[in-house]
Amino acid sequence: MKDKQILILLLICIFTFNAILYPRVSSAQNPLEQPNILIGNDRWMPEFQAGEETSLDIPLENTSSTPARNAKISLVVDDLNKFPFNTDKMSFVTHVYSISRGSSMASFKVSIPPNVKPGLYPITVNVDYLTAGSASNHVSSTIYVKIVNPLKQPVLKCTEIKYEGEKLPAGQITPVNFKLINDGDLPLKEIELLLSGFTENGLSLDKGSNAQFIPKMAANETRLASFNIYVDQSTKSGSYTLDLAMKYKDAYDQEYTKESKVFIPVAGKDSLEGITPRIIIEAYDYGGGHVLAGEVFPLTLTFYNTSQESVVRNIKVSLNSDTQVFSPVGNSNTIYLSDLDAQGRINKTIMLKPKEKAESQTYNISAEIDFQDSKGNKYTEKELISIPVNQTVRLFVPEISIPAEVGLQKPVTLPIDYYNAGRAIIHNLVIHTEGNFEIRDGEQFIGNLDVGKNDYCDITVIPQEEGALAGKVIFEYEDDIGTPYRVVKSINLHVVNLEDAPPFDLLDQMPEQEGFDRKKGIIPGIITLVMLTVGLFVYRKRKLAKKEVDFENE
Structure with a gap:
């Protein structure tokens, strides 16, 4: 009996020793894998509209089997x-107890103020967590969000200067009204105006402050700000410059400053401008905010005779760019006018065409104006105007190659090629995929695509029902001045349930040969034939698309 008790005690000691020893050995030989956290991805880019309240959901992926514990995402x-977002919390921080293997999401409740400028915003995301051994670890990455804003941003403009007569007379005080307009879709407040540039022997203020305040x-409201300006008696005729500084806030306390120069014409005691003719280009119009390279456009010029007395004749205008x-x-490139009355105006239109390969920028046109007064005296004036030219962007996308039949709930990868077939850089290219099927990589941000460059992407779709399914791939991009463009390609799938299809054995259709294992011989041949066919098809498709783009660029 005593020996039996000793044996039982010995067995208990052995099992206890093994339980303590072997986990330590196993742990030493097979250390735990550490968490590996990925933030977002290269193709993921959310889009928000200014003025909305939404949730910023940032994808996180743990590629390790070990969870990251006590994670803080900021x-x-x-x-x-x-920064494009506001929050009702003290900071942009959220906590997650554990980030397990696979994909998860970190969400932030945010609002986008209506005064946020449209564009792409980089945001740095930090993730701090504990590893398997309770050690602290940190990963960081930059994501990009796109903000669209249909609202016109706050802009305070001085659009006109009003006063009695055509010029301020020397030796007199003249009330001068500055017409201001809020050229935006948001209200303004705390508007401060400061007029400067005065001199003792030129223009000065008469008994008043050079600062004004508009609550x-x-x-789109218009206001007048009035200043009493005195012109010294000794001031000569000419145009004098004053500086108008404007400071204001929008409804969200965002402060703006703007400075502009205003020109005040003065009629001095020695003025001869009433009898000395001068022709200027008072205004010009080219039909919009810019002209397109290679396209004809009308240029309308308004000529003005500044003289109050003299008629000018035999006017020749030569234009050079x-x-x-x-x-x-x-x-x-020459305009001829027989005469122009004193203080007279006349409009003339000519047709111009920019070079097809002109770069996107603003170009100057110089106008040399030769004319004569009523006594036959010859004069020459030179004027300068500017016209912005924009290159047309063109994204070429060949038809998407789609199999004749796809299997139900079977992933199908669709390769998509695209080319910059224009003469300008394609900006902010984004590819969206829509359809009544499951989509992977359906939102991809590409960025810029240089002239003549090509690229491709893969989109995976998984049909969840049989029959005909439709979708589309949408390419959205911008030109050099932010004009949006859009190209749409259709996706049409014919989905069948491959599990219901009758079995077909190619090997059964072939005669047997003595001493030859047909299964071992035919399978490598079939695989090789399929790979060669697919490779040749993709090569020919991309080569033909590239030739088409090169032909169109010539």
């Missing part, structure tokens, strides 16, 4: 004025 805000202005980027179409 957004880095270096400059709150340049608020509604969107930088590097001869503009060519006349259906007319020459």
Whole structure:
């Protein structure tokens, strides 16, 4: 009996020793894998609209089998004025108890103020967590969000200067009204105006402050700010410059400053402008905010005779552009006017065409104006106007190659090629995929695509029902000045249930040969034939698309 008790005690000691020893050995030989956290991905880019309240959902992926514990996810805000989001919390921080293997999401409740400028915003995301051994670890990555804003941002403009007569007379005090307009869709407040540039022997203020305050202005509202300006008796005729500084805030306390120069014409005691003629280009119009390279456009010029007494005659206007980027179409580069009355105006239109390969930028056109007064005296004036030219962007996308039949609930990868077939850089290219099927990588941000460059992407779709399924791939991008463009390609799938299809054995259709294992011989041949066919098809498709783009660029 005593020996039996000793044996039982010995067995208990052995099992206890093994339980303590072997886990330590196993742990030493097979250390735990550490968490590996990925933030977002290269193709993921959310889009929000200014003025909305939404959730910023940031994808996280743990590629390790070991969870990351006590994770703190935070957004880095270096400059709150340049950060597109607001939150009702003290900071942009959220906590997750555990990030297990696979994909998860970190969500932030945010609002986008209506005064946020549209564009792409980089945001740094930090993730701090504990590893399997309770050690602290940190990963960081930059994501990009796109903000669209249909609202016109706050802009305070001085659009007109009003006073009695055409010029301020020397030796007199003249009330001068500055017409201000809130050229935006948001109200303004705390508007401060400061007029400077005065001199003792020129223009000065008469008994008043050079600063004015306007409490608020509604969107598109117009106000007048009046200053009494005195012109010294010794001031000579001419145009004098004053500086107008404007400081204001929007409804969200964002502060703006703007400075502009205003020109005040003065009629001095020695003025001879009433009898000395001068022709200027008072205004010009080219039909919009810019002209397109290679396309004909009308240029309308308004000529004005500044003289109050003299009629001018025999007027010849010669137009020349930088590097001869503009060519006349259906007319020459010369305009002739027989006469122009004192204080008279006349409009003339000519047709011009920019070079097809002109770069996207603003070009100058110089006008040399030769004319004579009533006594036959000859004069020459030179004027300068500017016209912005924009290159047309063109994204070429060949038809998407789609199998004749796809299997139900079977992933199908669709390769998509695209080319910059224009003469300007494609900006902010984004590819969206829509359809009544499951989509992977359906939102991809590409960025810029240089002239003549090509690229491709893969989109995976998984049909969840049989029959005909439809979708589309949408390409959205911008040109050099932010004009949006859109290309749409259709996806049409014929989905069948491959599990219901009758079995087909190619090997059964072939005669047997003595001493030959047909299964071992035919399977490698079939695989090789399929790979060669697919490779040849993709090569020919991309080669033909590239030739088509090269042909169109010639």
